[in-house]
Amino acid sequence: EDQVTQSPEALRLQEGESSSLNCSYTVSGLRGLFWYRQDPGKGPEFLFTLYSAGEEKEKERLKATLTKKESFLHITAPKPEDSATYLCAVQVAGSARQLTFGSGTQLTVLP
C-alpha cells in the first residue's frame, strides 16, 4: 500500500530560524512528488513538483529536495507569512494520476 508520512506534525520557529520539513514515502513506483501550501479554510496552493532522486527546486525562501525514499522542504530565514500547513503528495506510476497526500506539517513562524 502506498504511504506518505510527514514529520513533524507541527513546527514552531522564530522568524529567521531555518529548518526542514520531512516527507517520507513508500510507493510502488513514483511518478512525481508534490509540495503544496495550505492556509486555513483554503485549498492547497502548488509549490513544487519533483520527479527524480537528486532533483532540487527553489522558490524564494523554500527549497525542495528528493531522494529515493524521502523529500525535504527547507525553509531558510522564515517570516511570519510563511506560517501555513505544508502538504506533501505523491503520484504513483500506473495510477489514475490522482495524488495521495501526507497528513501535513503545520508551521508557525513567530515574529
Place this chain on the structure above:
Amino acid sequence: GAVVSQHPSWVICKSGTSVKIECRSLDFQATTMFWYRQFPKQSLMLMATSNEGSKATYEQGVEKDKFLINHASLTLSTLTVTSAHPEDSSFYICSARDEGGGEKLFFGSGTQLSVL
C-alpha cells in the same frame, strides 16, 4: 497559473437536505477532476475521480449514491451531497489538471459544509 473556482465557499443546511458544490476550471479544459474531503487538522482524502462524459470513479468506502458527481462539460464538475447528515460536515475540495501544464493539480478554494 491555472485557476479552479469552487462555489459555494461555505454552506449550512438542515439534516436531510441536499447540497450541490460546483467546481469550474476557468482558463483551461479538464477532462478529469478530483474531489477530496478534509477533516480538521487532517490531510486530504480522495473521494472520487470525475470523468467528463462518463461515470465517476469512487474510492473504496465512498457511497456513490450519497455523493453524486456530474462532469457535464470540460470545465465543470459538480458534487451533490444527498440527504446530508451531520457526519457529512466537512471541508470539500475539488482539483483539476491543466493537461497542457504538466502533472501538477490546481485546487479550488474549498467548500465548508455544516449540516445541522
